[in-house]
Amino acid sequence: MGLLSSPFAKKTNSVTRMMLWVIGATVPGLLVMIYFFGFGVLINLLIACATALVTEAFVLKLRQRPIVPILWDGSALVTAWLLALALPPLLPWWMTVLGTSFAIIFAKHVYGGLGNNIFNPAMVGYVLLLISFPLEMTTWLPPQSLAENPVGLIEAVSIIFTGAASNEATIDMLKQGVDGYTMATPLDHIKTELAQGYRIPEAETAPIIKGLSGAGWQWVNLAFLAGGLALMFKKVIGWQIPIAVLLGMGLVSLPLFFANSDYYLFPMFHGFAGATMLGAFFIATDPVTASTTPKGRWIFGLGIGAITVLIRTFGGYPDAIAFAVLLMNMAVPMIDYYTKPRTYGHADKKHKAGGGAK
Amino acid sequence: MEHSNPTPKSRASEIPIYEIPGGIHPEEHKTRSNQADIRSLPLADELVINLKGQAGNRSLPVVKAGDTVLKGQVIAECDGIFSAYQHAPTSGEVIAIENRTIAHPSGLDDLCVVLKPDGKDQWCELSPVTHLEDMDREAVLAQIFEKGVVGLGGASFPSHIKLKQHEGIHTLIINAAECEPYITCDDKLLQEHTKDVLLGAEIISKLYQDIDIIIGIEDNKPQAIDAIKQARQELGLSNIKLGVVPTKYPSGGEKQLIQLLTGKEVPHGKLPADLGLVMHNVGTCYAIQQALTEGKPLVERLVTLTGDNCKEPGNYWIPFGTPVEHLIQATNSETPKRLIMGGPMMGYELPSAEVGIVKATNCIIMSADGELGMDQTALPCIRCGACMDACPASLLPQQLYWHAQADEFDKAEEYDLFDCIECGACAYVCPSHIPLVQHYRYAKSTIRNNRVEKIKAEKARERYEARQERLERVKREKAERHRKAAEARKKAAEEAGKKDPKKAAVQAALARVKAKKEAQQSDTNEADQSKADDNNSEGNN
Numbered sequence: 009m010g011l012l013s014s015p016f017a018k019k020t021n022s023v024t025r026m027m028l029w030v031i032g033a034t035v036p037g038l039l040v041m042i043y044f045f046g047f048g049v050l051i052n053l054l055i056a057c058a059t060a061l062v063t064e065a066f067v068l069k070l071r072q073r074p075i076v077p078i079l080w081d082g083s084a085l086v087t088a089w090l091l092a093l094a095l096p097p098l099l100p101w102w103m104t105v106l107g108t109s110f111a112i113i114f115a116k117h118v119y120g121g122l123g124n125n126i127f128n129p130a131m132v133g134y135v136l137l138l139i140s141f142p143l144e145m146t147t148w149l150p151p152q153s154l155a156e157n158p159v160g161l162i163e164a165v166s167i168i169f170t171g172a173a174s175n176e177a178t179i180d181m182l183k184q185g186v187d188g189y190t191m192a193t194p195l196d197h198i199k200t201e202l203a204q205g206y207r208i209p210e211a212e213t214a215p216i217i218k219g220l221s222g223a224g225w226q227w228v229n230l231a232f233l234a235g236g237l238a239l240m241f242k243k244v245i246g247w248q249i250p251i252a253v254l255l256g257m258g259l260v261s262l263p264l265f266f267a268n269s270d271y272y273l274f275p276m277f278h279g280f281a282g283a284t285m286l287g288a289f290f291i292a293t294d295p296v297t298a299s300t301t302p303k304g305r306w307i308f309g310l311g312i313g314a315i316t317v318l319i320r321t322f323g324g325y326p327d328a329i330a331f332a333v334l335l336m337n338m339a340v341p342m343i344d345y346y347t348k349p350r351t352y353g354h355a356d357k358k359h360k361a362g363g364g365a366k
Numbered sequence: 367m368e369h370s371n372p373t374p375k376s377r378a379s380e381i382p383i384y385e386i387p388g389g390i391h392p393e394e395h396k397t398r399s400n401q402a403d404i405r406s407l408p409l410a411d412e413l414v415i416n417l418k419g420q421a422g423n424r425s426l427p428v429v430k431a432g433d434t435v436l437k438g439q440v441i442a443e444c445d446g447i448f449s450a451y452q453h454a455p456t457s458g459e460v461i462a463i464e465n466r467t468i469a470h471p472s473g474l475d476d477l478c479v480v481l482k483p484d485g486k487d488q489w490c491e492l493s494p495v496t497h498l499e500d501m502d503r504e505a506v507l508a509q510i511f512e513k514g515v516v517g518l519g520g521a522s523f524p525s526h527i528k529l530k531q532h533e534g535i536h537t538l539i540i541n542a543a544e545c546e547p548y549i550t551c552d553d554k555l556l557q558e559h560t561k562d563v564l565l566g567a568e569i570i571s572k573l574y575q576d577i578d579i580i581i582g583i584e585d586n587k588p589q590a591i592d593a594i595k596q597a598r599q600e601l602g603l604s605n606i607k608l609g610v611v612p613t614k615y616p617s618g619g620e621k622q623l624i625q626l627l628t629g630k631e632v633p634h635g636k637l638p639a640d641l642g643l644v645m646h647n648v649g650t651c652y653a654i655q656q657a658l659t660e661g662k663p664l665v666e667r668l669v670t671l672t673g674d675n676c677k678e679p680g681n682y683w684i685p686f687g688t689p690v691e692h693l694i695q696a697t698n699s700e701t702p703k704r705l706i707m708g709g710p711m712m713g714y715e716l717p718s719a720e721v722g723i724v725k726a727t728n729c730i731i732m733s734a735d736g737e738l739g740m741d742q743t744a745l746p747c748i749r750c751g752a753c754m755d756a757c758p759a760s761l762l763p764q765q766l767y768w769h770a771q772a773d774e775f776d777k778a779e780e781y782d783l784f785d786c787i788e789c790g791a792c793a794y795v796c797p798s799h800i801p802l803v804q805h806y807r808y809a810k811s812t813i814r815n816n817r818v819e820k821i822k823a824e825k826a827r828e829r830y831e832a833r834q835e836r837l838e839r840v841k842r843e844k845a846e847r848h849r850k851a852a853e854a855r856k857k858a859a860e861e862a863g864k865k866d867p868k869k870a871a872v873q874a875a876l877a878r879v880k881a882k883k884e885a886q887q888s889d890t891n892e893a894d895q896s897k898a899d900d901n902n903s904e905g906n907n
Contacts, residue, residue: 013471013804015790016739017392017547017710021797023745081745123746246751295750300764302754344765351782352387352621352759353634 027082029244031089033235034290038093040231044151044224046159048097051168053089055101059108060088067117083122087111090130090290094283094330095137096148098159098167103141107133127337128297131330138330146326148193150216151224194222195282195326198273207270221281229280236289245293248305253288254279256313264321278317287312287329297337303347304340311336378591379610381580384629386622388758389614390791392547392711394586399672400550402680404558407696413455413481413687414722415441416468420522422448427479433460436490438663441479444511450524450725451514453663454490455685458483469707469724473717481687494661503532503573506658513657514664519647520708522726525654528644535574536642539627540567540651542583542590543611543618546709549729551668552648554681556583556590559652560597566651568603569658574644579606582623586613615711616789620645622758634785649728669693669727674734675700684723690730691719702732710738711790742799753792753802759785763792767802770809775816778809786810851881 041049064084068075088108095104111133119125138145149159159167166172194216201211211217220226239245257278264272278284283291292298292312299308312332319328350356418424425442435441435454442452461482465475495501495509511526519541540563544552556563567579581594591608598606609627611617621632624643632638638645649667656662665685671693672679678697690705705716707727723730731738753763762781769777786806793802855877 012801013715013807014708014713014788015711015793015803016704016706016713016715016733017790017794018739018742018799019390019392019795021795022742022799023748023797026750026797077743077745083748121746123748246755295748298749300749300751300754301762305751344762348762348781349754349760351634351761351785352625353631353636353785354782355633 023081023083026244027086029239029242030086030290031082033239033244034089034093034232034286036235037228037232037286040224040227041093041097044228045097045149046152046164047161048099048149048159048164048168049093051101051164052095052097052099052104053092055104055168056088056092056095056108057085059105060084060112063109063112067113071117071121073121078122081122084112084116087116087129087133090286091133093286094130094134096145098147098149098164099137099144100171101168103137103144107137110136123296125296126340128291128294128333130294131291131333131337134330135334138325146193146196148196193282193326194225194277195320197222199320199326202271208273209270220279221277225282226280229285232285232289236285239289239293245289246305248302249293249298249309250288252306252309253292253313253316254284256310257284257317258313259310260314260317261321264317272321278320282320282327283329284316287316287333291329291333292336297333297340299340299343299347301344301347302349304343307343307347308336308340311339378585378588378608380607381609381627382629383609383611384626386614386617386625386758387760388756388791389616389622390756390794391613392615392794394613395548395672396550396553396586399548399670399679399681400553402678404554404668404681404683406683407688407693409456409483409485409487409685410688410692410696411482412461412689413458413483413685414466414689414720415452415455415479415481415687416466416722416724417442417452417477417479418468419452419686419724419726420450420516420524422446422450422524424477425449425452427463427477429460429463429479431460431462434458434484435460435481436488438490438492438665440663441481448524448527450516450522451512451663452479452686453514453665454481455665455687456481456483457486457488467718467721469716469721469727471714471717478722479687492661495658498569498658506569506573509658510654513653513662515650515653515657516664516725517647518649518653518667518725518728520712520726520728522724525646525650528646529570529573531639532574534642535639535644536577537628537644538567538571538574538577538579539609539623539638539643539645540579540581540648541618541620541623541645542581542587542648543623544587544648545584545613545615545618546711546713546729547615548672548731549670549709550672551670551681551728553587553590554670555648555652555668556587557593560590560593561601562655563648563651564594564597564601564603564606565659566653566655567606567646569654570644570646570651571605576605580609580627581606582609582611582618582627584613584617585610615791616758616787619758619787619789621787664725667723667725667727669723670729671697671699671732672729673699673702673706673732674737675702675732676730684727686725687722689720689722690716693723693730694719694732699732700734703735704731704733704738706731706733706738711794712788715739744800745798747798747800750797752795752797756791756795758789758791759787761786763802766809767800767805770805773812775809775813779813783809783813847884848881851884855881 061079061084064079065075068078091108091111111129115127115129115132116122116125197214197216198208198211216222221229236250240247258275261273261275261278265274292309299305315332315335316328319325319331417427423445426445427442429435429441436457437454439454440451441454444451459482460479462480464478464480466478467473468476507526507529510529515525517523517525517528542552542556571577571579583591591610594608611626616622617626620638624638625631630641632641653664666683668681669684670681676697676699705719706713707716708714708729710731713729747764747767749764751764757763765781766778766783769781783806788803788806790803796802855874858877859874
């Protein structure tokens, strides 16, 4: 429909602008990741973006939709961007291509395109890769400061595209830390140590554990937190969901920590480890797949936070933002249905006969 | 209803102000038209007075082409109580009573009185009220009725009807919020005719045994607020309180202003009167004061002329029926890109510049290219919920849109579609540029039409069933009659046979004729009746 009736006044905002703000706000986090994990991060990002744009254009053509205006809305780019930020830095190029194109085709367009998908496309792509290639997807480089052999641009390109390093250094060597151990993420490290019978205070003596969470990782999370806060203040995202995610993590991890700090991590560690801040501010806030009622936003966020800590603590995966987001995505239609706000002039839902029941 | 806690928002407010959910802060564009003093424009060559210029029934013209009329003379009477008198906006000659394009988004024609001004602008004899204090309620209402006063806030609801109910009313709210961008006529009226407006409010208050008056006004009108305070002091009016509300659209919506000033919500399906409240617009107060103390009927109103293409923006006294085209020329304005009657949020685009100003016209926006309503292509809804955060009725606009565009009207109603006040806040904030209100209007009108259709279908079905039943009955009766006639015949023949064979033969023949006649007659009756019935059902369809 064209504009036939009021209102004629229009706020100067647009989906494109929102998407570009989201991308812009990830830049501090991106730069910190490049600093700690090398150029592989940037290469992943470029591969994912190119794949997303090509796939989106291809599917739009198949679906006989206008290509340029929809490409321009920026949503495909955001999907690729967020997925790439979640990928390990030296992932083989075709895995990135596979994950991104799967996200665009199956998580987005199969459901009817932007606005109609139930699941967060970036997280669908991520989970596909995680369960298909668990080894590659959990192999992170050590932060550059701890790496025995820091990865340069040439090496990163070579490894990602050919699977072999350019010089005599093997990939396994690159993955080794100064102490000769293969480096994992801090969350991975804790999980492995606990499985081997160590306690958390012992596990935390490793060089990779540092400050709020782990070397490098605390800075990555702080940078995403800064970008996320900027989005919040620019009102590109609501404040409810990110706060609820962090609150949900705290509500589950704090009692556990007090119950037994030998086996359960301090809430601050959860908050600044892994993909927490990226998830809370950039992934959980995806408007399409999040709950859209005032109360629903809180339930949605709290659920993501709680599930993440539960899986990290009791499940088989070191990090769980993606699973938590997808699980809560699934619950959104029900959450939205039961959290309809009270309309002006209507009695409270509780008093309304059959208000929620169908 | 829940009572939210009062939050002192502005120091200038004399009563506690409550919160309303949602709302937006569009660019105000008010300084453009509120700088200059109120002015008048030269008369137009022709006034086109729309007889359907109020809510309710079309007024019935009492003049005919060729009549000369004086300013203020009645030119059309009420058609029943739910209608309004219309008076000649100036002196001159009635040159036609014919269908003209009226101020309505549809661009439909309707009956208009076309008046050619003689330029003298000569008033008829006015009958001001001399002893207002001595008048009883009915007399005051009669005067308001006869002077053609309708609500000037936008809906043009006949004021005498709104004022009629007086049981349990304890507070009069004067709506001076004027929250729509661009419009400044209430603001200017309050600044320049403060006392008249306050006295008008007092007249209304007296109708309810001196109830309290709250003037609800947005805090972006400091001059009007000061003017009210001063006039109130000079007139010694102690029952008027100022409720200064934060500037936020749509604080001037009736339901929203009530919530802001009292913390109460008008229950679904009820009226403000059920809360003991009655609300009138600033312009209506002024019109009522003029009708009583000056005896002047409502023949003109203050209209904001504004927009980027309006070269002399400001507030003008415009006689009703003045064609918008004349306003464009008289202010040396450029041809507007979009011509809006009302504000940019709830007004409508005029189908032509020839339409005349009506009692509801508070503003004409002569917009420049790109100023209003950039025709952006609507993108898919991304369910960001910005609309929900902006909705003053706490609806879920994204769900309403989802169901409205899928023609799932029962679902849309489940999400309280009919509680939408069409303020446009949702569409204003939508990053996908979806004309949300348009979808809601479509859904609402389709649902209303469906309801009417359903009632019609129900009636048609009842009629059909009644007819079927009657035809059955007639058939049964006819069979019964035939049976009886045959019996009678048989009996007569038998009886005759007993007495005299010859006479019996004659008797039998007579009986046959009689039976035949009877049968014929009942056939004709039936035919007539079913024919009448067919006509009837056609007429109803």
